[in-house]
Amino acid sequence: MTKHPLPGSERQLAPGSKVVAQCDPSETIQVVVVLRRKDEQQFAQMMKKIEAGAADAKLLTRDELEQRFGASAEDIAKLKAFATQHGLTVVREDASARTVVLSGKIDQFQKAFDVQLQHYEHQSMGRFRGRTGAISVPDDLHGVVTAVLGLDDRPQARPHFRIRPPFQPARAQPASSFTPLQLASLYQFPQGDGSGQCIGIVELGGGYRTADLDNYFASLGVRSPKVVSVGVDQSGNHPTGDPNGPDSEVTLDIEIAGAIAPAATIAVYFTTNSDAGFIDAVSQAVHDKTNKPSVISISWGAPESVWTAQSMKAFNDVLQSAAAIGVTVCAASGDSGSGDGVGDGSDHVDFPASSPYVLACGGTSLQGSGQSVSHEVVWNDGANGGASGGGVSGAFPVPAWQEGLSASAAQGGKQALTGRGVPDVAGDASPLTGYDVIVDGNNTVVGGTSAVAPLWAALIARINGAKGAPVGFVNPKLYKASGACNDITQGNNGSYAATTGWDACTGLGSPNGVKVAAAL
Incomplete structure (x- = not known):
């Protein structure tokens, strides 16, 4: 044989x-x-319409996806x-x-x-x-x-959060912090509480304590959302008690999404940190017929260069299935600037953020109060402080909705995109202007693009709840809608600079929630 x-x-x-x-x-x-997949050709034809944002693009139910393309x-x-x-x-x-x-x-x-x-x-x-x-x-x-x-069980991804350092950084801007509700207000999120929706959150370790969540939501005057723990491949909700470990990621994700969409169910899919675990957990979230998430938030990732081609393809196929059934997937673009922490002097983008089927979420540094943002620039707190991940994919071609765009270099000059550009959108991510959260009993301030994925996921849940139907794969619509995002034009993430319009630091910009809702 x-x-x-x-x-x-x-x-x-x-x-x-x-x-x-x-x-x-x-x-x-x-x-x-x-x-x-069964009937791969027909599936590809159907996806072409969804990817182009065609008006006659038909979404599938989870059952139809299984019957026709399982x-x-x-x-x-x-x-x-x-x-x-x-x-x-x-x-x-x-x-x-x-x-x-x-x-x-x-x-x-x-x-x-x-x-x-x-x-x-x-x-x-x-x-x-x-x-x-x-x-x-x-x-x-x-x-x-x-x-x-799963034959190989090496740790595949890292969480994209940054805890505010206790020292006072040497920079002009004084440190400040916001609750998720203050950010929802600054970013003009539409009214709503995510009623009738489920937000799926994927975690590769750690856990949450119900006491932390109850204390946190009570401190904000918000009712505690229903949080469901879903164990994948022999994993589950296992808080480590170390606020510097994955507990911070898990708790941060739930607290941000839950504060902004408290009437949504939050389903947390726990798995092991391996390529098998990661892909299987996202797959179970996409295909979950019990909780039926309409939006999924992923705050973990790794440079494209550390994935095998079979793993990336299998993962991308899962994300494509999500788009086919109208599930929006928000993924953090990384916290180590244009090099993505590889340290070889070259530029790298983070996957799964670089998949053309996700809304890749980059980071900004923000000042503002009430409903007005006074100053917002690319998040870049220096080599050790972290910066918005972004750049050009080496694995995926330029998607239809990014055709004709170029990336501006920090040294000056522009280059037409040669691959999928990352990120698509952004939001507050600097730990120096970070999010007030409670982790393992401690009040702490956390940043990172990790915070931006659940922020956008909660916005989508509010929009879905108000609309009574999922907005689904949002990228083609967002790229067509000029002015739905606050354009970030200052700063860089290492190799790339912010500029008018899309850029490889903050994408289209941070959300103007009401305009995003209108565009979708």
Whole structure:
């Protein structure tokens, strides 16, 4: 039987990592297998209309997506036969998400997919199970399986939040902070409370304490929203008690979204920080027929360069499905400026923010009071203070709604976009003008583009609630609507400068909520 390497599954040895031990062949692990879509051509034609913002573009229900464009029963049967042959068991199958989760011993997976799994040690990633080279599949799964995720369990993404440092920074602007409600007022959000909506939030670790949430919402005079914890792949709500860890991300996301849309249900999807966990959690949020989120907020990501091609494609397919059923996905663009923290002197953009199917959210530094913003510039607090992620994708082409745009360089000059431009929009993100939150019992001020994704998600939830229908994939409409965002024209994020119109620091700008609602 011939084996075929799975396209895009090649893994290199991560620079700076070394093999420290062989894996125990009898250890049990779980792996997520992604299958091809039924009727791919028809799906692509339908998506073209949605991506162009065509008036006659038809959205699908979750059930229609499953029936018409899920995984075929035949493909699932082929994979199950292969699993049985190798002694692997099926833990979960989901035709709509096109995923099958397999469980088995490491030895069985090594033989099934022709890989060797070893334990690696890396200075920043710690110890992880990894592999090098490609994953192989037999003849009858060639072209049927599009990704095999979870053989490698290295930490895939990082949260994009920044806690305000205790020292007083050496800059003219005094530090200030805002509650989410004050920002909703400054950004002229339309009236509403997100009634009838569900906001999905994806978290790769940490947890929230109900006491923190209750205290926080009470301090704002807002009723506590209904928060539902959804565990994905053996994960759940596990607060660590460390306010500098992922608890800050989880709590920040819930507090911002919940304060602005308190009548919405907030479904928090907890998973492990690996490419398999991340993709599976977003997929479960998109396909969730119980909570049915109409908008999803993602505050985690990593430079495009650290993803395998199969992982990025599988993730992008999930985000494309979200657009097909009218779910808006807001993703943080990163907190390390135009280099995205890679440190190789080149420019990088963050994924999933660089997917053409998400609303990528960059960061600003803001001054204002009441309903008027007096000064707003690109968030850039210097090398250690953080800056708005943004730039040009090396993985995705220029989408229809960005055609003809160019990126302005900080050194002067403009260059026509050669790939998807990031971000699309922005909002307050500097920790020096950050958000008042309560994490692990402490009042703290947090910033980062992490805060901007739930801010925009809550705005979308308010608009959806008032409209009684989801606005869905918003990018084509926002790019057509001049003046729906406050144009940011000052500052840079390293390599790119803010300018009139779209730029690779703050996108179209920060929201004027009432105008955004009118545009959508």
